[in-house]
Amino acid sequence: MAQFYRVTEASKMGEPWSAHGNEIQTWWCKVEGVDKGVSIGKKVGTDVQPGTSMYGDLISAVSKKGNEFMKFKGAQVPDGVKPPAGGTSPIASNAGEMLTLLRDIQRRLKVLMGEEASVQDFKNAKEDKVKEVADEVKDEITLDDIPF
Numbered sequence: 001m002a003q004f005y006r007v008t009e010a011s012k013m014g015e016p017w018s019a020h021g022n023e024i025q026t027w028w029c030k031v032e033g034v035d036k037g038v039s040i041g042k043k044v045g046t047d048v049q050p051g052t053s054m055y056g057d058l059i060s061a062v063s064k065k066g067n068e069f070m071k072f073k074g075a076q077v078p079d080g081v082k083p084p085a086g087g088t089s090p091i092a093s094n095a096g097e098m099l100t101l102l103r104d105i106q107r108r109l110k111v112l113m114g115e116e117a118s119v120q121d122f123k124n125a126k127e128d129k130v131k132e133v134a135d136e137v138k139d140e141i142t143l144d145d146i147p148f
Helices: 090-113 119-140
Strands: 003-019 022-031 038-043 053-062 068-074
Touching: 003 038, 022 068, 038 053
Parallel strands: 038 068
Antiparallel strands: 003 022, 003 053, 022 038, 053 068
């Protein structure tokens, strides 16, 4: 039966491979409460991060060399079911990265403006520039310039 598994360690394993028109990267992971290594396949560009809670089933498998391991098979999270506390979902992980990126953009805007400016200051400056250009264009165009 499917449940949440929390990844504690993750590293890429081998080269990506193709399945059903998708490039898949295999990740070798350690998962809380599981003694064996866990193989997780994700589309290339989708990383598996420590601390991420993933929903699905673990299936016992044996490698070509005879080593036992587990394969993760993802499943749809039922409505109303939430990951256990302490774990992050891939979306939360990406949200943290997005927040870091937004803060970096804000810092760069401050440098470009040459002052400690807020995002609102930048929006106001942009609006002022748009109004200035609109006023210049308005003075240059009259209805007589339009042929009809």
